[in-house]
Amino acid sequence: MSRLLEVNHLSKFYTNKKGFFGGAPETVKAVSDISFYVDEQETLGIVGESGCGKSTTGRAVLRLHEPTSGEVRFRGQDILALSEEEMRPYRQKMQIVFQNANSALDPRWTVEKSIAEPILLHNPGISRSELDDRIDTLMKEVGFSPMYKKKYPHEFSGGQRQRIGIAKAISVSPEFVVCDEPVSALDVSVQAQVLNLMKRLKAERKLSYMFISHDLSVIRFISDRVGVMYAGRLVELAETREFFENAMHPYSRVLMAAVPKPVVVEDKAALYQGIGKISEVSKEGCPFCSRCPAAKDVCRQQLPSQKEVSPGHMVMCHLY
Ligand code: SF4
Numbered sequence: 039m040s041r042l043l044e045v046n047h048l049s050k051f052y053t054n055k056k057g058f059f060g061g062a063p064e065t066v067k068a069v070s071d072i073s074f075y076v077d078e079q080e081t082l083g084i085v086g087e088s089g090c091g092k093s094t095t096g097r098a099v100l101r102l103h104e105p106t107s108g109e110v111r112f113r114g115q116d117i118l119a120l121s122e123e124e125m126r127p128y129r130q131k132m133q134i135v136f137q138n139a140n141s142a143l144d145p146r147w148t149v150e151k152s153i154a155e156p157i158l159l160h161n162p163g164i165s166r167s168e169l170d171d172r173i174d175t176l177m178k179e180v181g182f183s184p185m186y187k188k189k190y191p192h193e194f195s196g197g198q199r200q201r202i203g204i205a206k207a208i209s210v211s212p213e214f215v216v217c218d219e220p221v222s223a224l225d226v227s228v229q230a231q232v233l234n235l236m237k238r239l240k241a242e243r244k245l246s247y248m249f250i251s252h253d254l255s256v257i258r259f260i261s262d263r264v265g266v267m268y269a270g271r272l273v274e275l276a277e278t279r280e281f282f283e284n285a286m287h288p289y290s291r292v293l294m295a296a297v298p299k300p301v302v303v304e305d306k307a308a309l310y311q312g313i314g315k316i317s318e319v320s321k322e323g324c325p326f327c328s329r330c331p332a333a334k335d336v337c338r339q340q341l342p343s344q345k346e347v348s349p350g351h352m353v354m355c356h357l358y
Contacts, residue, residue: 039077041114042246043099043214046073048108050091050098068094071108072272073344074265076214081240081247083261083278085254085293091270092250096216099248100132101125112214130160133212137219139203143191149177150187153206160210176205179242180235197228201235208239217249221256233260254297258282263350266290269325272344276351286353288330324356332357 050069069091076082084092097103099110101117110117117128136142143152153173157164164172174184180201191199200220207215217236221229237260240247249260257264257278264281266274266289274287285294324330327337334356342356 039079041075042078042080042112043076043248044109044111044114045075045099046109046111047071048073048095048098048110049106050094050103051106067270069098069105070270072267072270074272074275076246076248078213079240079244079246080262081249081260083249083251083257083264084267085251085257085264086267087252090267092267093218094270095267096134096218096248096250100129100134100216102134126160130210131213132216133207133210133214134216134218135200135204135207135220137223139196139199140191142203142206143199145191148188148190149194149202152191152202153177153187153209156206156210172209176209179208179239180205195228197224197232200224200232204232204235204239208243208245211243212245214246214248217247219250219252222251222253229256236260254293266293271325271354272352273326273354274352280348280351284351286347286351286358287326287355288332288357289326324354 048069049067049071051065051067053063053065055063072091072095074082084095086092094103098105101110105118108118112128112132115128117125120128143149147155150173153176154169157169157172173187177184177187182198182201186194191202194202204220220236221232224232233256236247239245247260249257251257261278263275263277265272266287268289274281274285274290276284281290282294285291323336323338323340324333324342327333330337336356340356342354344352344354345358347353347358
């Protein structure tokens with residue numbers, strides 16, 4: 039498989055013009071110096087708790103939020119160097135599925151109009167009959183009769199709306215899709231249907247996914263490789279099997295201990311209980327040191343570097 043996406047030293051900082059009570063500007067380092075790649079037809083799962091920077095990473099890769107620094111290469115092209123006009127063909131190839139399908143579907147529009155929007159944007163010369171055929175095919179691909187395209191989003195359940203959001207994302211034949219917590223707002227039984235649909239579409243359309251979730255069970259089911267994010271850093275990265283058999287970073291191990299079996303966890307907050315708050319982050323040393331049961335003196339003073347502990351298995355921790 040060849041390389042589709044390559045992300046090098048990506049950072050995304052947000053700076054308030056003024057701090058609280060009009061003080062000095064404050065900078066929030068949402069994502070700091072992370073590197074990874076996604077191959078053709080591969081799913082890279084990114085897991086971590088709320089506020090770890092995983093959604094910001096997905097948006098920065100797509101340039102929905104402009105990165106502060108770093109490099110994003112799509113099929114070798116540095117897309118951060120492109121103008122908005124030059125980006126247009128890449129925007130077609132790189133799509134997103136949101137956690138809440140309402141972000142993708144206008145409640146005042148029929149499903150047909152919502153799905154037609156990106157198709158018309160990228161194919162302004164398309165004929166009416168070709169557009170109709172394409173929408174009908176997309177509806178069938180995500181499990182609906184084409185007659186449902188005349189309905190409005192509120193006439194569908196949450197899971198059905200998400201399937202329509204997926205139809206809209208794939209309507210312009212992307213190669214790469216950022217899936218930002220696409221099943222976390224759904225009931226457990228519906229999650230399985232949507233995940234199976236996404237797996238099938240990946241195989242049929244030869245898609246690559248960056249699949250973001252806080253739920254390790256979901257990540258295990260869908261991913262070829264797993265990246266763990268903590269406080270804006272990518273702290274571990276490995277093939278899925280290797281990760282679930284041999285997670286090495288103390289944070290990954292805490293997550294693994296919270297989900298001993300490959301089951302879908304309904305109480306998501308329980309995953310992260312007992313390890314404090316993500317806001318308690320060391321400014322100089324390891325970002326996890328205030329919560330880490332294995333922390334040493336060096337952990338408080340020095341940021342660990344990324345080490346490849348076995349082929350394809352990267353860990354960012356002073357223990358290795
Ligand atoms: Fe824990 Fe130190 Fe490793 Fe950070 S570097 S995860 S504090 S052992």
